[in-house]
Amino acid sequence: MQYWRTPLDAEQMTSTRGDVLIIADRCKGCAFCVEYCPLDVLAMSDRFNRKGYHPPEVVKSGECVNCNLCEMICPEFAIFSVERKPAELATERVPEVAR
Numbered sequence: 001m002q003y004w005r006t007p008l009d010a011e012q013m014t015s016t017r018g019d020v021l022i023i024a025d026r027c028k029g030c031a032f033c034v035e036y037c038p039l040d041v042l043a044m045s046d047r048f049n050r051k052g053y054h055p056p057e058v059v060k061s062g063e064c065v066n067c068n069l070c071e072m073i074c075p076e077f078a079i080f081s082v083e084r085k086p087a088e089l090a091t092e093r094v095p096e097v098a099r
């Protein structure tokens, strides 16, 4: 995240992290999840699912913050994220947000 002013404790701040799971054959290729992911973790893939749509894929592995926005916005219940365990996050930092 890019701050207007850098908080004094910015170095100590951490955020949750998640792993994104995509059920490709449920996807209808609407790209809502790609459009609204705040960290641009997702992109539409070139491959086809069983319905003939292009499902999304993870393009920034490890940058998902488990906000669940993709899960909430998906009309087909085809994508969700699960939180990583705190032990796996020990040394990770908050990612930069693209403007």
Ligand code: SF4
Pocket (backbone or CB within 6 Å): 018, 020, 036, 037, 038, 039, 040, 041, 042, 063, 064, 065, 066, 067, 068, 069, 070, 071, 081
């Ligand atoms: S949970 Fe949030 S950060 Fe992770 S892929 Fe979905 S929208 Fe992006």
Ligand code: SF4
Pocket (backbone or CB within 6 Å): 026, 027, 028, 029, 030, 031, 032, 033, 034, 055, 056, 073, 074, 075, 076, 077, 078, 079
């Ligand atoms: S929001 Fe759901 S249906 Fe739309 S592209 Fe993403 S996974 Fe597929």
